[in-house]
Amino acid sequence: xxxxxxxxxxxxxxxxxxxxxxxxxxxxKTLSEEQGIPYQFLRRILQELIRNGLVSSKEGAGGGVALAxxxxxxxxxxxxxxxxxSVQVSECMFRKQLCSxxxxxxxxxxxxxxxxxxxxxxxxxxxxxxxxxxxxxxxxRAGVQVQE
Amino acid sequence: xxxxxxxxxxxxxxxxxxxxxxxxxxxxKTLSEEQGIPYQFLRRILQELIRNGLVSSKEGAGGGVALAxxxxxxxxxxxxxxxxxSVQVSECMFRKQLCSxxxxxxxxxxxxxxxxxxxxxxxxxxxxxxxxxxxxxxxxRAGVQVQE
DNA sequence: ACTAACTGATACTAAATTGGTATCAGAAAT
DNA sequence: ATTTCTGATACCAATTTAGTATCAGTTAGT
Ligand code: FES
Ligand code: FES
Numbered sequence: 001x002x003x004x005x006x007x008x009x010x011x012x013x014x015x016x017x018x019x020x021x022x023x024x025x026x027x028x029k030t031l032s033e034e035q036g037i038p039y040q041f042l043r044r045i046l047q048e049l050i051r052n053g054l055v056s057s058k059e060g061a062g063g064g065v066a067l068a069x070x071x072x073x074x075x076x077x078x079x080x081x082x083x084x085x086s087v088q089v090s091e092c093m094f095r096k097q098l099c100s101x102x103x104x105x106x107x108x109x110x111x112x113x114x115x116x117x118x119x120x121x122x123x124x125x126x127x128x129x130x131x132x133x134x135x136x137x138x139x140x141r142a143g144v145q146v147q148e
Numbered sequence: 149x150x151x152x153x154x155x156x157x158x159x160x161x162x163x164x165x166x167x168x169x170x171x172x173x174x175x176x177k178t179l180s181e182e183q184g185i186p187y188q189f190l191r192r193i194l195q196e197l198i199r200n201g202l203v204s205s206k207e208g209a210g211g212g213v214a215l216a217x218x219x220x221x222x223x224x225x226x227x228x229x230x231x232x233x234s235v236q237v238s239e240c241m242f243r244k245q246l247c248s249x250x251x252x253x254x255x256x257x258x259x260x261x262x263x264x265x266x267x268x269x270x271x272x273x274x275x276x277x278x279x280x281x282x283x284x285x286x287x288x289r290a291g292v293q294v295q296e
Numbered sequence: 297a298c299t300a301a302c303t304g305a306t307a308c309t310a311a312a313t314t315g316g317t318a319t320c321a322g323a324a325a326t
Numbered sequence: 327a328t329t330t331c332t333g334a335t336a337c338c339a340a341t342t343t344a345g346t347a348t349c350a351g352t353t354a355g356t
Contacts, residue, residue: 001151001228001232001233001234001236002236003149003151003235003236003263003266004259005313005314005315006314006315006316007314007315012255027330027331027332028331028332029330029331038315038316038317039317040317040318041316043332043333044316044335046332047332047333047334050332050333057331057332058323058324058331058332059322059323059324059331059332059333060323060325060330060331060332061323061324061325061326061328061329061330061331062324062325062326062330062331063323063324063325063330063331063332064331064332065332076258080149084149085149086149087149087151088149088150088151107160107161107278109281110224110273110277110278110281111152113269114266114269114270114273115151117265117266117269118151118262118265118266121261121262122262125258129258130255130258133257133258153342153343153344154344154345155343155344175301175302175303176302176303177301177302186345186346187346188345188346188347189344189345189346191303192305192306192345194303195303195304195305198303198304205302205303205304206302206303206352206353207302207304207351207352207353208301208302208303208351208352208353208354209299209300209301209302209352209353209354209355210301210302210353210354210355211302211303211352211353211354212301212302212303213303
């Protein structure tokens with residue numbers, strides 16, 4: 001059972017890649033080659049990110065895409081929301097047997113609690129944070145290589 | 149994006165229903181009617197629960213199913229595991245660009261953290277707990293009705 | 297012994313979702 | 327003009343999900 005699908009996965013990777021080259025526009029083609037993401041698929045993902053204001057674009061030759069916001073203001077949760085809809089643990093089904101009314105459905109209660117937790121966690125993870133982590137790891141690795 | 153599918157959902161509801169009538173065997177047919185779960189679908193779900201030792205069964209006339217364990221020892225997480233496999237936030241894809249080696253992949257790191265959290269939360273919720281909550285709510289409601 | 301009420305096992309299906317491709321139109325740079 | 331890009335959208339195959347159907351075997355009651 002995978003929580004994140006390819007859309008979300010690729011979107012996050014693309015956002016990280018964009019965030020690591022701040023200021024510069026990158027074409028979808030270049031991005032797709034660098035990240036090994038199928039071109040047409042990435043195109044559609046980027047267009048969705050653009051529509052939702054996470055990424056800005058410029059048409060025509062020399063055009064491309066760039067982050068439209070501070071990486072710290074882009075939450076993985078936002079990306080999930082765009083491509084998979086908000087995280088729901090289970091749909092409500094208003095079962096007469098188990099819950100006479102929705103307000104006091106036990107299942108729903110438990111489920112909503114976990115739902116909130118998951119959402120909060122994904123909201124804590126921003127593209128900025130991932131980039132920072134990534135850079136830290138890369139520097140550490142570079143350090144090790146020098147010592148070898 | 150739903151985290152729990154119908155298999156898990158129905159399974160949990162069935163387990164709750166069984167747990168509320170301790171000792172007695174119930175036929176899949178009765179259960180399906182009481183809970184409004186499609187009969188053949190419920191049958192398959194029950195068989196899976198039986199195979200995994202959460203439910204015991206008796207064949208033939210007068211047969212049926214019953215919980216095979218203490219409701220407090222049946223975790224929603226176990227049910228998820230049976231029908232949806234263990235909760236994974238994202239599959240690992242060992243992308244050369246983002247993670248030179250798997251041990252220090254940032255994405256993976258964050259994702260595993262959330263994965264663990266979700267799994268732990270679902271492990272905390274047992275059928276016994278849900279039944280207790282349900283009974284509490286029902287008693288409260290009965291009390292209100294008396295006062296009316 | 298017969299029958300009705302059950303479970304075990306498993307094959308099948310329709311519809312939705314997922315992951316990916318292809319195409320065409322239009323914008324900007326050279 | 328031509329090349330390089332995005333915008334929009336239609337299409338597609340494979341998988342998953344949710345549900346159905348069937349047949350064989352077991353047990354209880356008569
Ligand atoms: S399942 Fe929706 S109110 Fe209980
Ligand atoms: S995605 Fe698997 S190691 Fe990074």
